[in-house]
Structure formats: structure tokens, C-alpha cells
Amino acid sequence: MRIGIVTSGLGIARQCLRKNTSVYRTCRRQVTGSGSPLDLNVDSKTGIAVLSMNKPPVNSLNLEFLTELNIALEKVENDKQCKGLIITSSIPKIFSAGLDITEMYQPDIDRLEEFWRTLQDMWIKLYGMNCVTIAAINGHSPAGGCLMSMSCDYRIMAPNYTIGLNETQLGIVAPFWFADVMLNTVGFRQTEMALQLGTLFKTEEALNIGLIDKVVPQEEVLSAAQQEMQRWFKIPGFARQLSKTELRRPTIEKLLKKKEEDIGYFRDYITKDAIQKSLGMYLESLKNRRK
Numbered sequence: 001m002r003i004g005i006v007t008s009g010l011g012i013a014r015q016c017l018r019k020n021t022s023v024y025r026t027c028r029r030q031v032t033g034s035g036s037p038l039d040l041n042v043d044s045k046t047g048i049a050v051l052s053m054n055k056p057p058v059n060s061l062n063l064e065f066l067t068e069l070n071i072a073l074e075k076v077e078n079d080k081q082c083k084g085l086i087i088t089s090s091i092p093k094i095f096s097a098g099l100d101i102t103e104m105y106q107p108d109i110d111r112l113e114e115f116w117r118t119l120q121d122m123w124i125k126l127y128g129m130n131c132v133t134i135a136a137i138n139g140h141s142p143a144g145g146c147l148m149s150m151s152c153d154y155r156i157m158a159p160n161y162t163i164g165l166n167e168t169q170l171g172i173v174a175p176f177w178f179a180d181v182m183l184n185t186v187g188f189r190q191t192e193m194a195l196q197l198g199t200l201f202k203t204e205e206a207l208n209i210g211l212i213d214k215v216v217p218q219e220e221v222l223s224a225a226q227q228e229m230q231r232w233f234k235i236p237g238f239a240r241q242l243s244k245t246e247l248r249r250p251t252i253e254k255l256l257k258k259k260e261e262d263i264g265y266f267r268d269y270i271t272k273d274a275i276q277k278s279l280g281m282y283l284e285s286l287k288n289r290r291k
């Protein structure tokens with residue numbers, strides 16, 4: 001039930017309408033504007049924020065969408081009422097198709113660099129979030145979608161979808177920090193095989209290698225995430241946060257130290273003729289899939 005003020009643009013709802021019955025005490029605020037590709041709802045009663053991606057057709061991560069994600073993550077992190085964040089999708093059968101390939105194909109160089117910087121920032125924020133983060137993966141989650149999922153503390157996925165870092169299938173190489181996050185999640189052997197083969201794991205396979213933590217029916221993904229959150233909320237917040245920071249800090253610091261270098265590598269690599277050719281062919285194959 002939404003009884004909060006819906007704000008436009010970047011403004012956060014400043015007040016909540018409360019009725020006097022207990023059922024209305026939940027103050028749920030939608031903190032993104034209408035028409036936004038993101039729907040952020042904060043439930044001040046439970047302390048859970050649900051961030052739902054809604055950028056048709058496939059929630060691909062382009063510069064503008066990544067910028068919105070950054071703003072939303074910042075809002076959640078700065079909201080003292082938020083103890084947990086669930087990331088999910090409003091697009092049927094798709095969590096996120098990963099990076100928007102059109103950002104990398106025949107790019108404008110300034111925009112390409114900005115795109116990469118914004119992606120780096122999004123990942124640094126998400127991987128380092130103080131609050132509990134759960135990915136409610138209710139659709140396919142290749143490449144950048146897999147990165148977002150792996151960057152959360154816990155992953156719940158519906159059956160019959162795929163998830164993985166499939167970059168080599170596009171003729172490109174997963175950046176070192178994507179690889180690091182996978183390494184931290186499933187270990188070296190699974191990572192070295194998955195990255196070389198560009199494996200997209202089916203839900204059950206992903207569960208078997210520890211890439212996701214739980215499988216529930218499609219219609220239960222969100223409620224299972226809300227329920228799982230309670231388990232994490234029972235742990236003293238400071239101890240949990242510090243444990244997370246200690247484990248994730250070296251991975252984040254590695255990118256922080258090399259941010260500009262990484263942007264340069266990415267720019268020089270992606271603009272190579274051979275890589276452009278591969279990306280062009282992959283885009284074409286996506287477009288021809290339905291013909």
C-alpha cells in the first residue's frame with residue numbers, strides 16, 4: 001500500500017501521510033519520479049528499500065541509467081531509516097541484460113569514458129553498501145546484471161533463467177574487478193572456467209556453484225528476499241557491517257587505486273578494430289534472434 005508522497009526528479013519525499021490505524025503506520029515512500037527507469041520504495045516500518053529496475057526492453061545499463069542507479073544507491077545509503085536494500089526488476093523475465101552494448105559500439109570517446117567511470121562508481125557504491133543488500137533475481141542476469149547481483153550480500157533467483165559473466169562470448173574480456181567479484185563469490189576454479197568459457201549458468205547450476213544462494217518460484221522471489229532480510233537484521237548492525245567492509249575493502253581499493261588507468265584500458269581496448277567488429281556482430285546477432 002503506498003501512502004507516501006511521490007516526488008519528482010531527484011527530490012526525496014519530505015513527509016509521510018499517516019492515518020491513525022496501525023495498518024497505515026507503514027510509511028512507504030516512492031523516492032524516484034514517475035517516468036523514471038527506477039522505482040525506489042522505502043518502507044520506513046520495515047527499514048527495507050526496494051529498488052526495481054524498469055528500463056524496457058531489457059534493463060540494459062547505459063550512462064543515464066547508471067547515473068540514476070548511483071543516485072538511488074546514494075539515497076538509500078544516506079537514509080537512516082534504511083537498513084536493507086532489495087534490488088529487483090519490473091521487466092518480465094529480465095533482471096538486467098548487463099551493459100548497454102550500444103554504449104560500447106562505435107562510441108563517442110568522451111561519453112565512453114564517462115560511461116565507464118559511472119559504472120565504476122555504481123559498483124564501488126553497491127559492493128561497499130553499509131546496509132544489507134539482496135538481489136531478487138526475477139529474470140535473466142548476464143554480464144553486468146551478474147555483476148550487480150554478485151555485488152549484493154545475498155542472491156535469490158527464480159528458476160529457468162541464466163546468470164554469469166559471458167563477456168568472452170561477445171569477444172570481449174571481463175574487467176579485472178568483475179573477475180575479482182566472481183572470484184570472491186565462487187572461488188578460483190569456477191571463476192577461471194566460467195570467465196574463459198563465458199558461461200551463462202542456469203538457475204540450478206548457479207545454485208550448485210554458489211553463484212546464487214537460494215532458488216524460489218518466480219512469484220515468491222520478492223517475498224523471499226523480504227523474509228531473508230529479517231535473518232540479516234537480527235545480527236548487530238555494526239559487527240555485520242564491519243565484517244563486510246573488512247572482506248570487501250581490498251577488492252574495492254584495488255579498483256580505486258587504478259580507476260583512471262582502468263578507464264584508459266577500457267577505452268583503448270573497446271575501440272580496437274577487432275573488438276568493434278565483434279561487438280557489431282554480437283549486436284546484429286541479438287537483433288536477428290527473433291527473425
Ligand SMILES: CC/C=C\C/C=C\C/C=C\C=C\CC(=O)SCCNC(=O)CCNC(=O)[C@H](O)C(C)(C)COP(=O)(O)OP(=O)(O)OC[C@H]1O[C@@H](n2cnc3c(N)ncnc32)[C@H](O)[C@@H]1OP(=O)(O)O
Nearest residue numbers: 057060097098099100101140142143144173175265286287
Ligand atoms: C584488457 C581488458 C581491459 C579492460 C576490459 C575491457 C572491456 C570489457 C568491457 C565490457 C564488459 C561488458 C559487460 C557487459 O555487461 S556486456 C553485455 C552482455 N550482455 C549480454 O550478452 C546480454 C544480451 N542480451 C540477451 O541475451 C537477451 O537480450 C536477453 C536474454 C537479456 C533477453 O532476451 P529477450 O528475448 O527477452 O530480448 P531480446 O529480443 O534479445 O532483446 C530485446 C532488445 O534489447 C536489445 N538488447 C538486449 N541486450 C542488450 C544489451 N546488453 N545492450 C543493448 N541492447 C540489448 C536487443 O538487441 C533487442 O533489441 P531490438 O528490439 O532488436 O532493437
